[in-house]
Amino acid sequence: MRVWLHEWRLLARTPLAALALLLLLALSSLAVGSGAREVVRQQRTLERLAPLQQQDLAAQLAKPLARGDAGAAAYYGQHPTSSPPSDTAFLAGGLRDNAPLLLRVRALALQSQLHEGESFNPELALTGRFDWAFVLVYLAPLVLVALLYDLVSGERRAGRLGMLLALPGAGARLWLRRAGLRAALVLLCLLLPVAAGAVALGTPPAALTTAVASSVAYVAFWTGLSMLVGARGRSPAAHATALMGCWVLLTLVLPTLAQAALTRALPAPQGVELALAQREQVHGAWDLPREETMARFFASHPQWQDTAPLPAGFHWKWYFAFQQLGDEAVAADVQAWRTTLLARQRWTERLGWLLPGVGVQAALHRQAATDLQALLAQQDAVAAFHQRLRGYFYPHLFADKPFDANAIGALPRFAAVPPATQGWGPSLAALAVLAALALVVGGLATRRLQA
Template sequence: MSALRFEWRLLSRSRWAMAALLLLLALSTVAVVSGLREVQRQQDTIARVAELQREELARQAPKLTRNGDAGTVGYYAFLGTWDEPTPAAFLALGLRDATPYVLRVRALALQTQLHEGETYNPELALAGRFDLAFVAVYLLPLFLIALLYDLVSSERQSGRLATLLALPGAGRALWLRRAGLRAGLAALCVLLPVLAGGVVSGMPVAALAAVMLALLAYIACWTGLALLVGLRGGSSVANATALMGGWALLTLVLPTLGGAVLSRAVPVQQGVDLMLAQRQAVHGAWDISREDTLARFYQSHPQWQHTAPLPAGFHWKWYYAFQQLGDERVAPQVAAYRAALLARQQATEGLGFALPGVGLQAVLHRVAGTDLLAQLAYQDAITAFHRRLRHQLYPYLFEERKFEAADFARLPRFEPPAPAVDIPLAPLAALAAVAALLLGLAARAAGRVARDRRC
């Protein structure tokens, strides 16, 4: 304990080291506060939209049910759905920045409604959000490099290394103690804001513990790598150059190349393509005879095949039949689209086994519920709600029953899935394994430096 206290006294005299730690603490705090404010803004938006939805439906009810026509209700009544942010969403906003978390749907073809929200300006999402995931993945390694790159070289260049190694307790323990103190202080600068944010947002203990472990493992990865480079005997400039090159390679170049390779290996069509395919199928139904359309509809919905034949002119049951057929027409494409997305997600997680930054992002986004799996779960909830809406309207459409105000009040209400704590054990274990490997190699390197300098 006295040796560690002595190391702290030495470190506290370094103005640049203390300034770096304070800056890291400030950046982490700003990132957490920014994430909490964004989550609160999204929650306020959801609450405001829900209130506007209730007011709109209350105004529409007398008008839409005046003639007792269920088709009119299904066409004009937009019903709200929403994706509540999880308590951990402030850590990594992920896809919530690029995909809608509030979506109003009606009883028409679904895929068009699901994917028309993807038509945003990509330049607006290019910079991303300043959240804790950004600070941890990209900025935290730079601070660790600044604190550790000259651990040995500064002592050698000042002429103190031989004297330092001659003191009692010098050797591997000395370098590990110094590195551990610096890395531990950097960890506190990141973990304390995360802990405070987790308490404020009400994060489950298991989720908070998983995030803490992931961050500690990532810090251990970069601490081990910085020690491996800093203890090999090079100058401070050479060490800093090598570590900055490693940072650029591990956080920028390799993830970008890996993403490009995955994009070519696992091609995924855009959701907009599904929207266009469904629109073509729906619009093409106007050129097909109404009887043929209903015959195809009755093949997948035989419970309505014995209803009254179509009268002359327009009829809502024919209109909703070809809307339903539009969904069924693109169902194979939707299944292939989702399968490709999941395959690419799995491949990306595999990339995270070798690249600690990708692995940390995978853990943070999964715990935060802002990754692809969370977005697909929201789409599944919308699909189930849309199915309930159709099933409630179809008896009125096909049996030509009158749709009254009481029926309007019984329209289904969206129920978002209950949030569950999902901890990605495989990426977390891989991150811990890489950290253990790098720390083990760094400990061996520390011992060799001590022996070489005593010869």
């Protein structure tokens, strides 16, 4: 214990070390606090809007109900769906900004409604979100570099390295102890705010497993890399430059190049392009013969083919038939779009097996349910509810089932499904392997130190 206290006193005498740790603690606290406030805001917004949405829906259905007009009720009724944040969403915002917190859907064509939430300022989205994951991936390595770059070369420049190496039992244990103390302090600055945020939000301790394990592994990787570079017989400035080059390469250059390569190799349209294609199909149906539209609809929905013939003029069942056909016309494109995005996601996760920063983000976003899989799962939940909504109204439209107060009571309601947070194991395991390898190589490099 006295040895550790001695090392702590030596570290505390370094103004740069204390400043770097305090800055990291402040930034980590700011990121956690910002994320926690955003989660609380979203939760309160959903709680406040839930009764208002139901009142609004009741007002929208009042006139159609009085007339017994199921078609008007299906057209005007806007049914709320929600996407509540997960327990650890305050740590990694991910793609939550790309999806609406609350989306109201009607029994019309679905794709144009799903992607209405993609209207965001691209200049604001370009900078990304400042969250705890950002602090861990991009800022924590810089603090470790500041603490470790001259761990050995500083002693060599001061003329103490030869004496330290001559001390009994110094060897690699001395450098591992010093590096371990600095790494532990960095972890403390990262995880103390996380613990405070979890207590404030009531997050279960088990939900923080990924955040803690990712932090330990990522800090261990950069500690081992810093020891490896610092063990070379160069000046502190050379070591700092080399470590900064590693940071730029591993966190900025290689991930950006890999992402550009994936986008080029696996091109996919934007969601709004699918919505526009679906709208073109729907709008074009106004110019087609109604009998042709109904024949196409009955071909894919034979259960309604015994409906009465269309009367002269407008009829709701024809309108909702070509709304359904609009979705079916782009179904193959939507499936191809989803397949391409998921393929990109899988390759990104594989990239994380080699680039620790990418692996950390993949694990944290999966645990927080803020990644692409969570976004698509929410769309699936909305699509399933939309299918139930259509299934509710179609008997009233095609089989002339009475539309009255009893029918209103049977309207389906969206139930938010707890987001799935599994699947981070491979990314975390690969990160642990990289960390262990870096520590072993860095520890072995310290054994060959020379004054």
